[in-house]
Amino acid sequence: MQPVLSLHQITRSFPGVKALAGVNLELFPGEVHSLMGENGAGKSTLMRVIGGVLPPDSGTMRLRGQAYRPHSPRDSKAAGIAFIQQELTLVPELSVAENLLLGRMPHRLGWLNRPEMRRRAQKALDFLEIELPLDEPSRTLNVGQGQMLEIARALQDRADVLIMDEPTAALSQKEAEHLFSAIRRLRAQGSAIIYISHRMEEVYELSDRLSVLRDGATTGTWKMSEITPQQVVAQMVGREMEETVDSQRAEPGPVVLEVSGLTRAPLVQDVSFQVRAGEVVGLAGLVGAGRTEIARIIAGADPCQSGVVLLDGQELETGSPARAIARGVGLVPEDRKHQGLVLGMSVQDNVSFAVLSQLARLGWLKGQACQQLADRYIQELRIRTPSREQGVGTLSGGNQQKVVMGKWLARDCRLLILDEPTRGVDVGAKAEIYRLIEDQVAAGKAVLLISSELPELLRLSSRVLVISAGKVVAEYARVEATPEKILASALAGLA
Ligand SMILES: Nc1ncnc2c1ncn2[C@@H]1O[C@H](COP(=O)(O)OP(=O)(O)OP(=O)(O)O)[C@@H](O)[C@H]1O
Ligand SMILES: [Mg+2]
Known part of the structure; x- marks a missing residue:
């Protein structure tokens, strides 16, 4: 069979970065071909080249055997390539229907x-x-x-090649399953799908073949039956990863956060719980269960109708992020692009933003302290950037997420609220982030964790609260929590 799309020695550089250093790839009709690689390996850049968003510096592409040189996304679309980008491209003020039909509105006279x-x-x-x-x-x-809206928009045209760049990063389990069944239908119709993801399980569940990208070059292509997850990771990082051991936690200390009767109808209904020093409390639940809303109220981002939040035994008046920050509450938000980062500013300025008042005490040392801080987190989280002066907006998606984490880890918080902290982050960096969270806990901080990835939640949490329809419907200690129990409680809460 002839490949529908083939890439030969594609390269592309940005100032200070060789993002693509010679990529070869063959894509066949009717296959789901996954692409894995560390944050910053060049996956999204490669997709932008195929999608006509960026021209390559050198190399050739062939589509259905013919030379393929797109000059714009319009060219790639006309050639039968559909592209779902990593970052959302919706127009917020337009309706769902208008967004779906953007650029193809039906007109009559x-x-x-x-x-x-x-x-x-x-x-x-x-x-x-x-x-x-x-x-x-x-x-x-x-x-x-x-994200589902974005996907629905791209799937309207029958495409021979479909590119999906981390489509499930923001999806619930249920939404992801709808997407997977749509992908299987498209594959059965003969479309070729390039699927980018950091989630090993879904890559194995969905794909026929896999290619790994490391430092801008493909290290190889395998059938899924030919390679184990451990070997995939070794290909990605270029070395064997050592297994991280679960750290033993000390007994938790005094109560840091106490929430009682928190209500913001209809999303949050009479929620009460405590988080102690040295403890991670995980909030499990289906997307839309109200977990993010609970986090936002505690962090002062949204007001509440009734209920009390106590921090270290003293009331924390809700409704003001500044007040929450001053009392030592840090929130790593779910939506990094809009709430977590100033995209136009440098890595260093973003990391030191949250600590400026703490650093100001150091007077003239401030500049140097900011630099050291930025360098420390660039190193610890392995943020891939040419320098600390680089604009955050040019970093890869996963590396932007690491900057958000660094920003809040750098600040000395009493309570750290993490909403999907490892979304879009590669396996190596995930382990680093887990280690940094454990450090915070060992230092006596309280952590409230929201994650849609149950293995992550179970691994990090001392206790798991299940939230369903805005209420706390179950609580499990670390030893008794299992995915089955959590899911059953979440669903029972909806009945
Ligand atoms: N417009 C740009 N200007 C400067 N550098 C860029 C630009 N776009 C990408 N890069 C750099 O190119 C490299 C590859 O980025 P890319 O977004 O392709 O990574 P990725 O593999 O998609 O990573 P992730 O898993 O985090 O999404 C990174 O070092 C990134 O900082
Ligand atoms: Mg990417």
């Missing part, structure tokens, strides 16, 4: 044909078996819904 638009939009959502409010502006959607 110059008038926008609204019924036709709604019909086509509904069809696109039906293909993914999801429901979204067609007439609401897309800014009202949560991150997972936004």
Whole structure:
């Protein structure tokens, strides 16, 4: 069989970075071909080259046997390539239906044909078996819904090649399953799918073949049956990774956070719990269960209707992020692009942003202290950047997430709230982030953790609270928590 798309020795550089250093890849019709690699390995850059967003510096591409040289995303689309980017590209003020049909609005005699638009939009959502409010502006959607909308938009055209760059990073288990069944249908129709993900389980579940990218070059391509997950990791990092051992935790100390009767209807209903010093309390639940809302109220980002938050025994007035920060509450938010980072600023400025008041005490040493801090986290989290002066907006997705983590780890917090802290982060950096969280806990900090990845939640949490429809419906100690019990509680809470 002839490959539908083949890449030969593709290179591409940015100032100070050789992002692609000679990529070879062959893609066949009807295959799901996964692409794995560390954060900054060049995966998204390669997809932008295929998608016509970036021209390569050198190398050739062939599509259905013909030379393929796209000059814009429009060219790649016309050639039958659909592309779901890593970062959302929705227009927040437009409705769900308008976003779905952006650039392909049905017109009749110059008038926008609204019924036709709604019909086509509904069809696109039906293909993914999801429901979204067609007439609401897309800014009202949560991150997972936004991602599903983005995917539905790309799947409308029958494409020979479909590129998906970390499509599940923001999806719930259920949404991800809808996506997987859509991918299987597309594969059965003969589409070739390039699938990028940091989640090993889903790569094995979904793919026919796998290629690994390291430092901008492909290290090889395998059938899934030919390679073990350990070997994949070794290919990605270029060495064997040692297994990290679960650290033993000391007995927890005094209560740091006490929440009682927290309510913000309809998302948060009468929520009460405590987090002690030296303890990680994990919040489990389906996406939309209200976990992020609970975190945001405690961090002062949203007001609450009733309820009390005590920090170290003293009331923390809600509704003001500044007040929460002053009392030592740190929030690593779920939506890094909008809430966690100033994209135009450098790595150093982003990392030291949260500690400026603490560093100011050092007077003239401030500049140097900021530099040391930035260098320390660049090294500890292995943030791939040419220098600490680099604008955060140019870093790869996973490396941006590491900067958000560094920013809050650098600050001395009493309570650290982590909402999906390892989203989009590669396996090596995940282990580093786990280690840094353990350090914080050993130093007596309290941690509230939200994660959709159950293995992560079970590994880090001292206790797990299951949230369903805005309520705490179950609590498990670390030793008794299992994925089955948690899921059963979450579903029972909906009944
Ligand atoms: N516009 C740009 N300007 C400067 N450097 C860039 C730009 N785009 C990408 N890079 C750099 O190219 C390298 C590869 O980035 P890329 O986004 O392709 O990584 P990735 O493999 O997709 O990583 P992740 O898993 O974190 O998404 C990184 O070092 C990144 O900082
Ligand atoms: Mg990427």
